[in-house]
Amino acid sequence: MDFSNQTGIFDQLTPSEDRLLENGSPAQVSLSTLQAKGVFRAIDCQWIEQLAQHAGENDHSVWMAGALCSAYLGAGHICIDLATLWQMPPEGMSVDELRNALAAGGVNSVQAWCDALNASCLVATAPNLAERPMVLVGTRLYLYRYYQYEQQVLNYFKKQFDVAPFDVDAGLLAQLFPETSETVNWQKVSVANAASLPFSVISGGPGTGKTTTVTKLLALLVAQSFSQGKPLRIELAAPTGKAAARLTESISSAKADLPLSDEIKQAIPEQASTLHRLLGSDFGRSRFKHNKDNPLHLDVLLVDEVSMVDLPMMAKLIDAMPPHARLILLGDKDQLASVEAGSVLGDLSFGIENVYFQPEWAARLAFVTGEDITPFGNALAPPISRALTLLRTSYRFHANSGIGHLAKAMNAGDAKGVLRCLQSGCDDVHWCVPDEGQTKADIATLAKGYDDYWEAVRQKRGIAELYATFSRYQILTAVRQGEFGVEKINAHLELYFYQRGRVKDPHVWYPGKAVMLTRNDAALGLFNGDIGLCMPDDSQRLRVWFMQPVGRFTGLLPSRLSEFEVVFAMTVHKSQGSEFDRVALLLPITPSPVLTKELLYTGITRAKKDVTLWGASSLIRNATHARIQRHSGLIEALWPN
Ligand SMILES: Nc1ncnc2c1ncn2[C@@H]1O[C@H](COP(=O)(O)OP(=O)(O)OP(=O)(O)O)[C@@H](O)[C@H]1O
Numbered sequence: 001m002d003f004s005n006q007t008g009i010f011d012q013l014t015p016s017e018d019r020l021l022e023n024g025s026p027a028q029v030s031l032s033t034l035q036a037k038g039v040f041r042a043i044d045c046q047w048i049e050q051l052a053q054h055a056g057e058n059d060h061s062v063w064m065a066g067a068l069c070s071a072y073l074g075a076g077h078i079c080i081d082l083a084t085l086w087q088m089p090p091e092g093m094s095v096d097e098l099r100n101a102l103a104a105g106g107v108n109s110v111q112a113w114c115d116a117l118n119a120s121c122l123v124a125t126a127p128n129l130a131e132r133p134m135v136l137v138g139t140r141l142y143l144y145r146y147y148q149y150e151q152q153v154l155n156y157f158k159k160q161f162d163v164a165p166f167d168v169d170a171g172l173l174a175q176l177f178p179e180t181s182e183t184v185n186w187q188k189v190s191v192a193n194a195a196s197l198p199f200s201v202i203s204g205g206p207g208t209g210k211t212t213t214v215t216k217l218l219a220l221l222v223a224q225s226f227s228q229g230k231p232l233r234i235e236l237a238a239p240t241g242k243a244a245a246r247l248t249e250s251i252s253s254a255k256a257d258l259p260l261s262d263e264i265k266q267a268i269p270e271q272a273s274t275l276h277r278l279l280g281s282d283f284g285r286s287r288f289k290h291n292k293d294n295p296l297h298l299d300v301l302l303v304d305e306v307s308m309v310d311l312p313m314m315a316k317l318i319d320a321m322p323p324h325a326r327l328i329l330l331g332d333k334d335q336l337a338s339v340e341a342g343s344v345l346g347d348l349s350f351g352i353e354n355v356y357f358q359p360e361w362a363a364r365l366a367f368v369t370g371e372d373i374t375p376f377g378n379a380l381a382p383p384i385s386r387a388l389t390l391l392r393t394s395y396r397f398h399a400n401s402g403i404g405h406l407a408k409a410m411n412a413g414d415a416k417g418v419l420r421c422l423q424s425g426c427d428d429v430h431w432c433v434p435d436e437g438q439t440k441a442d443i444a445t446l447a448k449g450y451d452d453y454w455e456a457v458r459q460k461r462g463i464a465e466l467y468a469t470f471s472r473y474q475i476l477t478a479v480r481q482g483e484f485g486v487e488k489i490n491a492h493l494e495l496y497f498y499q500r501g502r503v504k505d506p507h508v509w510y511p512g513k514a515v516m517l518t519r520n521d522a523a524l525g526l527f528n529g530d531i532g533l534c535m536p537d538d539s540q541r542l543r544v545w546f547m548q549p550v551g552r553f554t555g556l557l558p559s560r561l562s563e564f565e566v567v568f569a570m571t572v573h574k575s576q577g578s579e580f581d582r583v584a585l586l587l588p589i590t591p592s593p594v595l596t597k598e599l600l601y602t603g604i605t606r607a608k609k610d611v612t613l614w615g616a617s618s619l620i621r622n623a624t625h626a627r628i629q630r631h632s633g634l635i636e637a638l639w640p641n
Helices: 009-013 027-036 042-055 060-074 082-087 095-103 110-118 144-161 170-176 186-196 210-227 241-256 262-267 275-279 311-320 344-348 359-369 383-387 402-411 415-423 443-448 451-458 463-470 486-499 597-604 617-625 634-638
Strands: 079-081 123-125 134-137 140-143 199-204 234-238 272-274 300-303 326-331 388-391 429-432 473-477 514-517 531-536 542-547 553-556 564-566 569-571 580-586 607-614
Touching: 027 042, 027 060, 042 060, 060 079, 060 095, 060 110, 060 134, 060 140, 079 082, 079 144, 082 095, 082 110, 110 123, 110 134, 134 144, 140 144, 144 199, 144 311, 144 383, 144 634, 170 186, 170 210, 170 359, 186 199, 186 210, 186 359, 186 388, 199 210, 199 344, 199 383, 210 234, 210 241, 210 262, 210 300, 210 326, 234 241, 234 275, 241 272, 272 275, 275 311, 326 344, 344 634, 383 388, 402 415, 402 429, 402 597, 402 607, 415 429, 415 617, 443 486, 451 463, 463 531, 463 542, 463 553, 473 486, 486 564, 486 569, 580 597, 597 607, 597 617
Parallel strands: 123 134, 199 326, 199 388, 234 272, 234 300, 300 326, 429 607, 473 569, 473 580, 580 607
Antiparallel strands: 079 140, 134 140, 514 531, 514 564, 531 542, 542 553
16 A cells, blocks of 8 residues: 555554554454553554554564554654664563564564565655655664654754854954863863854753853854844744743853953843744644744754753754754753653764864864864764764862762763762762661651741742742652652642641642643643742732743732642653752652663752752662663764764
């Protein structure tokens, strides 16, 4: 069956919970067994069953590959690699189980599996990439739409490699970085690099000066555009409302320190929006107002917290970029990847730790910056390396900072170093090990961190002060479910606050109740992840107050909020893009696949001044060694060596 003319069929037939099928093929037998074991979700089986029945595809190995592709997508992978799966099937499925299931349909090797997929009307293969539900590239199998997203992103990156570099005003650069040092000033190199290119990525851990650096970059671009008489339209964006608010705050404070005229400073925007807002979200529709046919009206776009941007969003963003515009991406490549599929920042900066620049590019940057970076030339550096710079020195965590050391050891996968740091007695790092047989979290100790907040609520402090006080402390959980999951911890905290007389009735709205939205709300102009605090207004009516751009607050009647959850504790995933003075990071007591180096690193680095890690040494050790690896074709295409 040829699907190429059936536009729309894939929209109907992408995995979606609401379609159930009566069954019909022997393949369903093993799929449902695997579903019962938790290897597949119902949606994975239903999706491939519906497609295969529609197309009359009876090949068992195609059914299996389709279900695997859908299941892996659900876990954040862009594709599956059949060769990898052949050796290492998903958790819950043994090698024999997979191979026996495939052998029943006559498939006895990876090559035979690829051949079966090549022969299927459900699968497109290079060079004939007709629109079919799945695409096979070598041994990688994609859902068609995700293959398209990946190609869109890759084509954009590759196109940028051919653009002739822009001139950089070395005098202005020197003015922005007046200090001299014996070591390379990577912030200066990053600015020179990004100013030379239409597309660049600046990555760095917490407090390495990413915002300081891009503010100087924007200043340089603005100053250059003034001297050319061509003012620039610059936009700032971030994936969440919280991250956008932080970017606004940090750019405005970094701007104040610039050694440049007020005219230039004023031309640097401060106001950042969410990516959804920038692209013109239709809330509920996957297409944005801005796209290739209606590009964004800008010359420069800076996006912060890019680790949180998933592949579909990146593809849509790139689609909406006007061809002449610059894209500057900022983020910490070591943080948790996006909630949805892909790890674009991680893949882009895959080899950045060891590879620097191609020698001629290093020489060019050395000339512009006056920094001795020629030793960092590397003939093996792939073209993508030119777009990337990594800031390594943290100015937030001084040399003796426990948080700094802990984050570094975690990132390096150095479990001994992590445990040593936890035991070292540093002022800013604390470790609470659960007692033998302990089954519940120590709510009283965790709740202490909110004493200042409850005092501010009691004194009926202004909402800005309350918000600031609340934002100083956060309990982070690794998981959602179970005794140590975010839901139970929040419930226990509310009960504890009730028992202490801070909350009159935890089942209704009360002064001090803190909530996080779990869905974008177009009508209210609020976004998933926005935090609201409940306090009475001047007429003593309870309202939930949300911080709006430029530090304003909007108070909404609680009845207007539909989807939200209490947020005295939040998951590490939800905390991305936020920072707090003090963090309590709570691990479950039993092993969980979500406990990875990236999760712990992200949780620890949300703390600016003080972190308490709650968890057993065995779990911490295992997590330090566990990495999140998401399959995609980006690394192979961008980092061929
Ligand atoms: N070259 C530098 N020398 C001294 N201090 C610096 C330098 N660069 C940045 N800082 C200071 O370090 C702190 C962190 O800088 P900045 O906010 O730019 O880092 P960041 O990487 O954006 O941080 P975050 O992790 O919060 O996003 C700020 O107080 C800033 O003024």
